[in-house]
Amino acid sequence: MSARVLIVDDLLPNLKLLETKLSMEYFDVVAAMNGPQALAICEKGLCDIVLLDVMMPGMDGFEVCRRLKTNPATAHLPVVIVTALDEPSDRLRGLDAGADDFLTKPIDDTALFTRVRSLLRLKAVQDELRSRAMASCALGIGDPFTLAAADTGQGARILLVEDRPSAADRMATALSQHHTVTIESDPQRALMTATEGGFDVALISIDLDGVDGLRLCSQLRSLDRTRDMALIMIGETHGMARLTRGLDFGVHDYLLRPVDRNELIARVRTQVRRGRFSHTLRGAVQASIELAVTDELTGLHNRRYLDRQLGPLFGAATDEEHGLACLILDIDRFKSINDTYGHEAGDEVLKAFADRVRQHTRGIDIVARFGGEEVVIVMPGATLADAQAAGERIRQRVEAAPFPIQRGARAIAVTVSVGVAIRHAGDTSASDMLKRSDDALYRAKADGRNRVVAEAA
């Protein structure tokens, strides 16, 4: 994965050395000699990953990292702290500041490049999502970035796959402060537990007794149901080659034995936040897409959705010769509700009406606000009698209890008229059926309202 790597170091020789090494690995290098410069480059979107020195005059690396990770515009950038500091407390400070990794000099180049590549690969996948989510954010539909930057990374579900009881206990105790932990010692059972879903992170020992833990990692990365779960390997320093292999095929991070309690907590937190960010982005894009076919007031589908689904449904019903019914529902004297109690009360009635309709339709029915106070229901597979019964059920439910308005301060009686029709063999398009429902609705109104009328036989 080629990409733009930002190196931040106040010493020119260090900068040059790392620049040369990265350049030979075909990375594009950008350099900054202090914190503010680095922050500016990141904010302008001019790099894909940050390699950060800690000891710099003015703003130190921990502070740079903290600022990057709490700014919604830069929180997605992977940060690797690369420093001569080697106290466990430094390491922890880096991870607590949100760094994705903390590597102590002298750095093993292969380890560094493996790490950079693995972080970049994960970022490349996320970037596609991120640009779509940014588009929806720019249009004013939600802001997943601010949300994600504020996430504490707690309250996650963790799967711990470890067959050494004492190690498992120690880790579970540490993690249980912030998360819910499930322990599995057998990889087969772990795979089943994982696919049952709901885990944010799996911690996997790669030295399970007689079994290759890496195999479990690769399976979890391959399966549709577990692909989005973050994976952290647990291994020994002398098993670095296998850990590297794991990173290469998509494992997110690793911990070395003996596992440091605080490092464990910090690395899990980072993965929880990363996973949730992807999840939030996905949700934001999905929500924007759904918004396009949703009526904002009632939450029902809108006319755009009805228009686009009705044709295909009608075609399928015609081809497969099964039934298709259509109901048009219109709230009686809705204008007088608006005139008497105001538009807000009218909106309250519409919302409550939509809720009652939703409760009495099936998942496969299309229920769409057709405009104003009209709702259309399309029922695949239904006969005229089915549709009439459904219409009658809704009519009764509407009549049965008054509708609260003015935030519950009062309630008014509401009734609804319904026109029902089904697809005929001779229909050329869905609009023929729709027209007959509309005619039936007209008769329901003319006959005195608050009734269900089916098309003439």
Next chain:
Amino acid sequence: MSARVLIVDDLLPNLKLLETKLSMEYFDVVAAMNGPQALAICEKGLCDIVLLDVMMPGMDGFEVCRRLKTNPATAHLPVVIVTALDEPSDRLRGLDAGADDFLTKPIDDTALFTRVRSLLRLKAVQDELRSRAMASCALGIGDPFTLAAADTGQGARILLVEDRPSAADRMATALSQHHTVTIESDPQRALMTATEGGFDVALISIDLDGVDGLRLCSQLRSLDRTRDMALIMIGETHGMARLTRGLDFGVHDYLLRPVDRNELIARVRTQVRRGRFSHTLRGAVQASIELAVTDELTGLHNRRYLDRQLGPLFGAATDEEHGLACLILDIDRFKSINDTYGHEAGDEVLKAFADRVRQHTRGIDIVARFGGEEVVIVMPGATLADAQAAGERIRQRVEAAPFPIQRGARAIAVTVSVGVAIRHAGDTSASDMLKRSDDALYRAKADGRNRVVAEAA
């Protein structure tokens, strides 16, 4: 990148051998012993990549590949044909059937795994997009998949970076049949040309005189503006290690010298189609997102957009103490147009009205259909005089020429009334300003319509 690899071979020993090798590389393996079985597995979405033997009884590998690549549900799956056939014509047949690569046995395992990994990495990025696009497709908003599967992969813009004049000429001639080709012999100039944009594919010699062509590849993969362009390296068989390195950092494909004319055409076509597929997916997701804030009839923004943008705009204007104006436009006696000429004519007038409004507003203005025959314009930075002038310009343009209805069969005179207001220092929210515009509009109507009225000073 761990993933599910489907191996298709009718000979069990071949299957087992490849399965063992892939398994040792931590891939998940799925096997099929004939074409129909393979197609079923792919259609069910149970694999991420296909390794395909050619000579099978019944349906041969070429046919399996062709079917996968023309089916919208499976066209995105990378296919590598792995076979003992070694005639150039076989190779071409495979590539013509849409295969992403054609490898002849005995296979160099490293080469195969590099290829599989590179294809999977590209797919992982595309998959995120693909699932969003599938969601919008499921909701009935567009179908990029059918579109993409039907693309011929012709008519692309190709950048050829090659400093050997005869080779450049030969390749350009072959490609010019289907594409537009630009030749650059100097990598610096090539980089500039590429960033100017518009190329679908760059073909890059990695043995440029005195320069490392791989460096150019890595730069093109890193830069925002060229990141989505497909890259194909041109190299020598003895330079395989460097080609592999290119694949590892994200180059899409390679060709070996002497470049076979037909293979060149086939591989470029594959990359053109792949690139366009990503582009189409991106466009589909973007379009669905935009749909959520677009009024379907007029193409103007909808009320949802106005509601979500107005608050922030108002806040910014307040903080920075700059002007903000608001116009409400309402077509005069619109109901009588509907009653006299029918709803369709009303819709025609609304559309044409929206067009005229759009022509006389600036890019930074918000123009939204507020509901019915009302349009709201919000003008950042504008004074009351600016907004009045804009309103008056639109009023005149509406009055100046009659509006065609009934598809041009006749034309009717239309006028519009406009209410104008600006943000006041004491306003607590945008709705105060909106309310004053509405009051001004009311006066415009009361004073005889077809006029612009500003809020009382």
